[in-house]
Amino acid sequence: MTRRERRNLVNGLLFASPYIVGFLAFTLYPLAATVYYSFCHYNVVTPPVWAGLDNYREMFALSGDNLFWKSLWNTLYFTVFSVPLGLALAIGLALLLNQKVFGISAYRTIFFLPSIVPLVASSVLWLWVLDPRSGLINSTLAQFGLPQPGWIADEYWSKPSLVLMSLWGVGGAMVIFLAGLADVPETLYEVAELDGAGRFRKFWNVTLPMLTPTILFNLVMGLIGAFQYFTQVFVMTAGRGTPNDTTMFYALYLYKMAFNFLRMGYASAMACVLFLIILAATLAVLISSKKWVHYYGD
Amino acid sequence: MATSEYRHPFRVHWAAHLSLLLASALFILPFLWMLSTSLKPESRIFQKAGEAPQWIPSTDVRTVKGHNVVTYTGEDPALKGKSGVDFKTLDNEQHVLVIDGKEVKAWTEEFEIRQRIGFHWENYTQAFERMDFIQNLRNTLFICLTVVLGTVISSSLVAYSFSRIEWPGRDVLFVAVLATMMIPYEVTLIPLFVLYRNIGWTGTFLPLIVPAFFGVPFYIFLLRQFFMGIPQDLSAAARIDGCNEFAIFWRIILPLSKPALATTALFQFLFEWGDFLNPLIFLQDDRQYTLAIALQQFQSMHESAWGPLMAMSTVITIPVIVLFFLAQRTFIQGITMTGLKG
Numbered sequence: 001m002t003r004r005e006r007r008n009l010v011n012g013l014l015f016a017s018p019y020i021v022g023f024l025a026f027t028l029y030p031l032a033a034t035v036y037y038s039f040c041h042y043n044v045v046t047p048p049v050w051a052g053l054d055n056y057r058e059m060f061a062l063s064g065d066n067l068f069w070k071s072l073w074n075t076l077y078f079t080v081f082s083v084p085l086g087l088a089l090a091i092g093l094a095l096l097l098n099q100k101v102f103g104i105s106a107y108r109t110i111f112f113l114p115s116i117v118p119l120v121a122s123s124v125l126w127l128w129v130l131d132p133r134s135g136l137i138n139s140t141l142a143q144f145g146l147p148q149p150g151w152i153a154d155e156y157w158s159k160p161s162l163v164l165m166s167l168w169g170v171g172g173a174m175v176i177f178l179a180g181l182a183d184v185p186e187t188l189y190e191v192a193e194l195d196g197a198g199r200f201r202k203f204w205n206v207t208l209p210m211l212t213p214t215i216l217f218n219l220v221m222g223l224i225g226a227f228q229y230f231t232q233v234f235v236m237t238a239g240r241g242t243p244n245d246t247t248m249f250y251a252l253y254l255y256k257m258a259f260n261f262l263r264m265g266y267a268s269a270m271a272c273v274l275f276l277i278i279l280a281a282t283l284a285v286l287i288s289s290k291k292w293v294h295y296y297g298d
Numbered sequence: 299m300a301t302s303e304y305r306h307p308f309r310v311h312w313a314a315h316l317s318l319l320l321a322s323a324l325f326i327l328p329f330l331w332m333l334s335t336s337l338k339p340e341s342r343i344f345q346k347a348g349e350a351p352q353w354i355p356s357t358d359v360r361t362v363k364g365h366n367v368v369t370y371t372g373e374d375p376a377l378k379g380k381s382g383v384d385f386k387t388l389d390n391e392q393h394v395l396v397i398d399g400k401e402v403k404a405w406t407e408e409f410e411i412r413q414r415i416g417f418h419w420e421n422y423t424q425a426f427e428r429m430d431f432i433q434n435l436r437n438t439l440f441i442c443l444t445v446v447l448g449t450v451i452s453s454s455l456v457a458y459s460f461s462r463i464e465w466p467g468r469d470v471l472f473v474a475v476l477a478t479m480m481i482p483y484e485v486t487l488i489p490l491f492v493l494y495r496n497i498g499w500t501g502t503f504l505p506l507i508v509p510a511f512f513g514v515p516f517y518i519f520l521l522r523q524f525f526m527g528i529p530q531d532l533s534a535a536a537r538i539d540g541c542n543e544f545a546i547f548w549r550i551i552l553p554l555s556k557p558a559l560a561t562t563a564l565f566q567f568l569f570e571w572g573d574f575l576n577p578l579i580f581l582q583d584d585r586q587y588t589l590a591i592a593l594q595q596f597q598s599m600h601e602s603a604w605g606p607l608m609a610m611s612t613v614i615t616i617p618v619i620v621l622f623f624l625a626q627r628t629f630i631q632g633i634t635m636t637g638l639k640g
Contacts, residue, residue: 011543012465019456019475022512026490027478033489044492093321099314109622110322112629113329116618118572120590121611124597125332128604134345136331143350168328172633179634228482231574238598254484259579264488271484278482 037268044262055269068270070245071253077159078249079226082166087218090170091211094177095203108178115171123235126165127152152236158246162232173218180214181207185296212293220282227278230255250274332615336608337417343604357416421605422613428600429592429610430584438588441506441577442570448510449517449566450559456513457521458547462533472522479515483575491579505580506573510566517562520632524558525551561632564625568618589614 001009013020038055040048059068093111097104114122129136130151138148151161188206197205230251233241239256241248254274258267330353335343337355345351384396394401425431459465460472494505528551536546552559577591587595593610600606622629 008463009465012459012463012468015455015459015463015543015547016468016471018452018511019513019518020471022452022509023471023474023478026509026512027481027486030486030489030493031481033492034485037488044495096314096318096321099311101311101314101318103315103318105626107318107322108630109626110326113619113622114325116568116572116622117615118574118590118618120572120574120593121614124593124607124611125328127597128335128608129328129331131604134343136327136351139345139349139351142348168325175630175633224480224482228484234574234578235594235597238601251484258488258491264492268488271482271488274482275485278480282480 034268034271037265038272039269040265042264042268044264048265051265055266056273058266059269059273067245067248067253071241071248071250074159074246074248075227075229075250078162078166078229079223081160082163083219083222083226085163086167086170086173086222087215089167090173090177090218091215093170093174094181095207097174097178098181108175111174112171115169119231120235122165122169123232126161126168126232127236130161130165152247153243155244155246158243162229162236162247165232173222176218177211177214180211184210209294210296212289213295216285216289216293220285223281223285224278227251227274227281329615332608332611335604336421336612337419338605339418339420340605354415355417356413357418359414418605421609425596425606425610425613428606429596430587431592431613433585434587434589434592437503437586438571438590441503441588442567444503444507445510445570446563446566448507449514450563452511452513453517453562454521454552454555454559455547456518457525458551460518461522461525462528462530462546462551463543475515475518479519487579494580500580501582501586503581503586506570506576514566517566520562521555521558524555528554557628557631560625560628564621564628565632568621571618572614 037048039050039052041051041054042048059066062069097108097111117125130138132138132148132150132153135151137151141148149157151157184207188210189202192202192206228251229249233247233249233252234255237247239252239260241252250270251274254267254270257263257270331351334353334355338352339355339357342352342356382398386394386396386401388394460468460475490505491500494500499505499508532550532554533546536550541549572590573588574590574594577588578594581587581591584592584595593607593614596603596610597607
């Protein structure tokens with residue numbers, strides 16, 4: 001090692017030292033501890049007691065009142081609807097904004113703002129918008145003589161309500177799509193027009209393929225976010241997952257197990273399984289992306 | 299697409315505007331509803347069955363024989379001594395208004411009720427009083443600013459190491475940074491809670507603040523991408539001039555990276571401003587609550603106090619909107635930076 005190399009190593013480690021310490025203390029250690037706790041009975045007050053696979057066995061038990069399965073189902077339901085619908089809406093809005101008409105920056109601001117409102121505030125706001133009796137949506141529906149569902153208070157509408165609310169926050173993904181649209185080379189559209197392509201064909205054969213890398217990014221981010229959905233449902237149901245556990249999401253159930261019932265072992269097992277689910281979903285998307293993501297110039 | 303717009307300039311623009319107007323109306327209406335509710339008196343917040351949503355907060359003005367009445371008691375100064383208006387006290391000590399010799403049984407009978415635009419600020423004062431607002435705001439600002447400071451300092455140092463110094467093992471560690479971004483917070487939450495509890499940090503701000511001083515993966519990544527774009531020649535020239543590594547970082551790289559540093563500070567501030575989970579788990583005493591937690595607590599205790607709730611939501615949201623308008627370019631550039639290079 002030359003003096004220069006040694007100096008670089010020392011400097012590199014010095015500059016990176018906050019992260020090295022942080023990684024060990026706030027990521028690696030907790031990660032290992034979660035795996036260990038997941039095999040223990042642990043209530044924080046007394047030391048953890050080794051329990052083998054007890055937590056996992058209890059978790060995967062196929063009894064009807066096992067809230068684990070219900071919370072997993074609720075979370076999958078929410079993910080399956082909110083992520084694709086959110087992507088579609090974000091792309092749609094980005095396409096609308098990509099037109100060169102007057103007032104675009106004002107529209108962009110309006111679409112974007114909901115995504116940066118603090119989640120507690122937007123949850124409280126939507127609770128009121130969805131209020132079955134006096135809420136904005138139902139009193140508007142009543143004007144047109146339309147049926148007025150109970151939204152978040154109704155077993156069948158509670159999850160669709162949350163999906164609807166999640167669509168209000170697609171502004172962040174929209175801005176990323178907007179940047180993706182700006183990167184589509186104008187020449188591709190010119191060539192397509194020479195071939196006689198109309199607006200729809202240009203979208204389907206040029207815009208959409210060129211957006212696939214951005215779709216991949218937003219899809220992965222959306223999936224990871226949806227699996228961890230917590231704050232909104234905690235605020236809107238006061239942490240209860242009502243009605244009839246239809247909004248008992250995975251992260252909410254985990255939170256309750258850990259901090260309401262002090263079952264840290266069981267909650268840790270849930271966290272490990274969640275990690276594996278997210279990992280599997282992300283890998284599946286990344287592997288499938290070889291088939292549907294196009295990079296310009298490839 | 300420019301050519302097709304040129305061919306049908308009018309038709310395309312008309313359709314574009316209409317769809318944009320419609321979509322933006324749907325996005326902005328919840329905000330307006332929040333603002334409107336926050337300025338309504340309690341009696342106007344709940345709609346009667348079949349009543350259209352009332353967007354403009356109004357006040358009832360009751361008039362008797364052309365005089366505006368303020369109170370319902372017989373002592374109303376607006377009515378006292380006016381001709382044809384009299385008060386009578388019944389045996390059960392109830393005050394009754396007598397107009398032109400006729401006792402008014404129900405208040406609606408002789409009163410003419412009209413509505414006038416009127417903003418009711420009492421929801422705001424009520425929310426402030428019930429929530430210990432100033433304390434909550436101080437806590438939130440203290441946490442936000444300390445975390446922003448920690449994040450900017452530590453993440454830029456680490457990003458510098460990952461982008462401008464060649465050292466063995468660097469790229470392995472950088473992959474670790476990327477991988478940790480994928481780890482769900484639930485996975486590290488419980489041991490961290492236990493750890494903080496054992497060293498006596500729960501119930502203090504420390505669990506919220508300290509980790510920020512050890513580099514935040516998302517911003518390390520963002521800043522690294524930015525630092526990579528700065529020409530290496532600048533560093534080489536500075537080295538020849540005898541600058542050490544820290545001087546290069548401090549005097550050359552940081553001043554050139556203001557946009558990325560601003561993005562980091564802005565995003566982290568907004569995240570902390572609205573963060574719910576960490577304060578929920580690590581704070582215990584309501585003297586320490588942040589605005590987000592205080593609002594949720596208030597909501598769970600007063601589920602149908604929509605006036606104060608909307609007032610509080612408005613108060614929490616307005617700084618975010620103001621920040622957005624002050625730093626619009628930083629915002630959009632920042633999101634694009636993180637999105638496209640991911």
